[in-house]
Amino acid sequence: MREKFLELAEEELQAVLEQARRLEPKAIAKLSQYCYPKAFSYIYYRVNDRSDAEDLTSEVCLRMMQSIQQQKGSFKGWVYRVASNVVTDFYRRRAVRSVVDPVAESVEEIADDRDESTQLLNQEQLKKGLSHLTDEQREVIILKFIEGYETEEIARLLEKSNEAIRALQFRALTTLKRILRTEKQ
Amino acid sequence: MKKDLEKIFDDCIDELRKGGSVESILAKYPEYISETKPLLELVQAMEQLPKPEPSADAVSAALVGIGEELALLRPVRHLVETSTVGRGQSPRLKKKRRSFFGRLFQQPRLAWTLSAAFALVLMFVAISTVSANSVPGDILYPLKLVTEKVSFLLTFSSERKAELRLTFSEERTKEIKRVLQKSGKLDEGLLDAMLTEAQSALEETPNDTSAIFLAKLNAVNTYQKDVLESFRPRVDSANEKIVNRAIGVCDMRGRWIRGMMHGSWDETPEHRLPAPRQERRRGEGRGWGPGCDWMR
Known part of the structure; x- marks a missing residue:
């Protein structure tokens, strides 16, 4: 499967960031195309509705552009923090619990070119399963297995020790396995 | 343990x-x-799951929003950057510059010239505001077109020129709607202008134009197609043919723009990039694909 969205090597990303800080339109467009899919996959598992996820991802790109001149340190971590704040604000505005409603019927399936019947797990099942975890556990699972972060990176992002992340990961996976097994039965 | x-x-x-x-x-x-x-x-099952992907339309819409926000942010930043007063200059120099402006207005001829220029700018702004909603047949409509021409002539960057053309094309679409509501007739001249301006907008842009412009072009093209489709049932049979052809052109343009935006990755037949046309109309600008030209 070909990569559908823009990927940037670290060096290229730094060059684009430098131009984006000067608000150069081409660089801002490149950066948005680079960040959008990354922020989307994170937000997708944190909200119920696909169109909400797309709206919130657009908001992440807008906020990113508005404060790009102040951005320092790891860009990946910064985008994650912006996305996390956008989701928190979204639930604050809606004044509901910041989890996906486990009984919601509106969880949508994502178009996927694989045959889902052959998969052990699909996105919908995972989304429902994640809704049963605590906020911290869900965050660790999304960052580790959806976004592909390493334990040490997650520890830095969430300002916790490596041991705490490993403990959260283990407990989250145990709960998730139990829930998915129950759902299948 | x-x-x-x-x-x-x-x-x-x-x-x-x-x-x-x-x-x-x-x-x-x-x-x-x-x-x-x-x-x-x-x-293992989680890591093998495909990543959820946003729709191409959502990414385009986001880019349009970013472009609009950027347009608001950039002039402010430009002013801050070009203003030398207050950015590390010595207080002595600041004082000197202020007194220079003070002396400027003590010279009557210069003061008159500046006042006349200011009045002209003010008149230009007033005319554009008043004539903004005019349509062909209105007294102010020619003034509106002159205002557009002047702003186009005063724009030197090809990217800004392309954006202006896109704005004009969008304006013609709104005018077509207004004329149709007013008289129930399709103004063919406006339809020509609408499609030709959009065509020139892409031809005007440099090859490495940003995805923000393409997203905006896509949004305007979709809007034009929607407008044309909405009034197709209301036009007579002679005009229906023209409208159908215009819708066809918008359709091809939409495919072409999406192909340019996502062509490197989108392999669906709907978005497959047609073979590029060899000739380019305006120097180094981007070109449209087959079926995208509007000719009467």
Whole structure:
């Protein structure tokens, strides 16, 4: 499967960031195309509705552009923090619990070119399963297995020790396995 | 003991990511097999899940929003950057510059010239505001077109020129709607202008134009197609042919723009990029694909 969205090597990303800080339109467009899919996959598992996820991802790109001149340190971590704040604000505005409603019927399936019947797990099942975890556990699972972060990176992002992340990961996976097994039965 | 298990499990995940199989990894830790095997299988299933992907339309809409926000941010920043007063200049120099402006207005001829220029600018702004909603047949409509021409002539960057053309094209679309509501007739001249301006907008842009412009072009093209489709049932049979052809052109343009935006990755037949046309109309600008030209 070909990569559908823009990927940037670290060096290229730094060059684009430098131009984006000067608000150069081409660089801002490149950066948005680079960040959008990354922020989307994170937000997708944190909200119920696909169109909400797309709206919130657009908001992440807008906020990113508005404060790009102040951005320092790891860009990946910064985008994650912006996305996390956008989701928190979204639930604050809606004044509901910041989890996906486990009984919601509106969880949508994502178009996927694989045959889902052959998969052990699909996105919908995972989304429902994640809704049963605590906020911290869900965050660790999304960052580790959806976004592909390493334990040490997650520890830095969430300002916790490596041991705490490993403990959260283990407990989250145990709960998730139990829930998915129950759902299948 | 629990901490050991959590650490070992994390190491197992690392090995899994490096390409190891669940069985080969677990063979190293036989004492933990009952706890770790089901979890490692779950990890493997999660990592094999395709990433949720946003729709191309959502990304385009986001880019249009970013472009609009950027247009608001850039002039402010430009002013701040070009203003030398207050940015590290010595107070003495600041004082000197202020007194220079003070002296400027003490010279009557210069003061008159500046006042006349200011009045002209003010008149220009007033005319554009008043004539903004005019349509062909209104007294102010020619003034509106002159205002557009002047602003186009005073624009030197090809990117800004292309954006202006896009704005004019969008304006013609609104005018077509207003005329249709007013008289129930399709103004063919406006339809020509609408499609020709959009056509020139892309031809005007440099080859490395930003995705923000393409997203905006896509949004305007979709809007034009929607407008044309909405009034198709209301036009007579002679005009219906023209409208159908215009819708066809918008359709091809939409495919072409999406192809340019996502052509490097989108392989669906709907978005497959047609073979590029050899000739380019305006110097180095981008060109349209086959079926995208509007000719009467």
